[in-house]
Amino acid sequence: MKRNTHQQQIVFNTVWELKGKHPTADELHEYIKPKMPSISRATVYRILNQFVSEKKLQKILVPSGADIYDCRLDTHLHIRCNNCGRTMDTDIPVIKDFIDILPKSPKYTITGYDIVFNGLCAECTMRKAAAN
Amino acid sequence: MKRNTHQQQIVFNTVWELKGKHPTADELHEYIKPKMPSISRATVYRILNQFVSEKKLQKILVPSGADIYDCRLDTHLHIRCNNCGRTMDTDIPVIKDFIDILPKSPKYTITGYDIVFNGLCAECTMRKAAAN
DNA sequence: ATTTATGCAAACTATTTGCATTGCC
DNA sequence: GGCAATGCAAATAGTTTGCATAAAT
Numbered sequence: 001m002k003r004n005t006h007q008q009q010i011v012f013n014t015v016w017e018l019k020g021k022h023p024t025a026d027e028l029h030e031y032i033k034p035k036m037p038s039i040s041r042a043t044v045y046r047i048l049n050q051f052v053s054e055k056k057l058q059k060i061l062v063p064s065g066a067d068i069y070d071c072r073l074d075t076h077l078h079i080r081c082n083n084c085g086r087t088m089d090t091d092i093p094v095i096k097d098f099i100d101i102l103p104k105s106p107k108y109t110i111t112g113y114d115i116v117f118n119g120l121c122a123e124c125t126m127r128k129a130a131a132n
Numbered sequence: 133m134k135r136n137t138h139q140q141q142i143v144f145n146t147v148w149e150l151k152g153k154h155p156t157a158d159e160l161h162e163y164i165k166p167k168m169p170s171i172s173r174a175t176v177y178r179i180l181n182q183f184v185s186e187k188k189l190q191k192i193l194v195p196s197g198a199d200i201y202d203c204r205l206d207t208h209l210h211i212r213c214n215n216c217g218r219t220m221d222t223d224i225p226v227i228k229d230f231i232d233i234l235p236k237s238p239k240y241t242i243t244g245y246d247i248v249f250n251g252l253c254a255e256c257t258m259r260k261a262a263a264n
Numbered sequence: 265a266t267t268t269a270t271g272c273a274a275a276c277t278a279t280t281t282g283c284a285t286t287g288c289c
Numbered sequence: 290g291g292c293a294a295t296g297c298a299a300a301t302a303g304t305t306t307g308c309a310t311a312a313a314t
Contacts, residue, residue, distance in 0.1 A: 042279090042280075
């Protein structure tokens with residue numbers, strides 16, 4: 001039977017607390033440690049994986065970087081900022097289901113995708129515009 | 133001044149020899165070792181990085197997996213096969229430039245993207261169809 | 265002869281796992 | 290009390306780096 005532990009609660013709550021910040025597992029661990037010094041990195045990873053497979057959290061796979069966690073469960077697209085290094089939400093619409101706009105091909109069976117845009121996030125775009 | 137070494141030649145040629153196979157750096161190293169047993173993994177990684185920054189090879193960032201290398205330099209999309217585990221080319225058209233079809237937003241500055249589709253590659257789709 | 269590139273081992277980043285122990289139900 | 294979950298350390302995967310040596314020009 002599944003059990004409800006303090007570490008599970010704090011990990012889940014912290015992902016919500018950092019909504020929009022897209023923390024990595026390690027960042028979550030560092031953030032939680034002051035409140036619960038005994039919590040181990042392995043536990044944070046294990047709990048995050050559980051919540052993801054229970055579809056209570058979303059994991060975004062960032063190309064050549066640590067995976068990030070999101071309390072948002074809807075499909076939405078992200079941009080990796082070359083300037084500040086963070087991965088941020090975009091409001092680029094996902095067109096109901098992005099897969100549907102692809103030219104149909106019987107060759108493959110496409111069930112999903114990982115997309116991360118590269119460039120500058122909203123803040124860094126603004127900052128750069130102000131510098132001109 | 134840049135020098136032309138045997139290891140550089142063999143790495144570059146091997147990526148061409150394995151065209152469409154999308155080898156990882158480690159797979160390239162294993163493949164080359166019989167021909168040049170002294171070659172080290174570090175050298176393969178270094179040479180691949182060089183060729184990529186000289187734009188003589190393309191690196192594709194595979195979400196939670198090893199990066200793969202491609203002698204094709206044009207932008208094209210890939211599918212990660214859940215069945216055989218390989219990352220294969222697709223002929224999904226990139227619509228001249230995929231970025232152009234995105235709704236314009238002054239908020240971000242999108243300069244590129246990493247996309248990998250998930251599902252079944254052409255071979256595994258066929259194999260599955262035959263099994264029915 | 266010079267100096268870049270290589271080989272080796274160690275370091276590093278991100279993540280998982282084995283195992284003894286803790287603590288939820 | 291029993292067994293799921295944790296903490297710790299070690300293992301793993303992928304990649305980079307420092308440094309002495311080899312080899313290209």
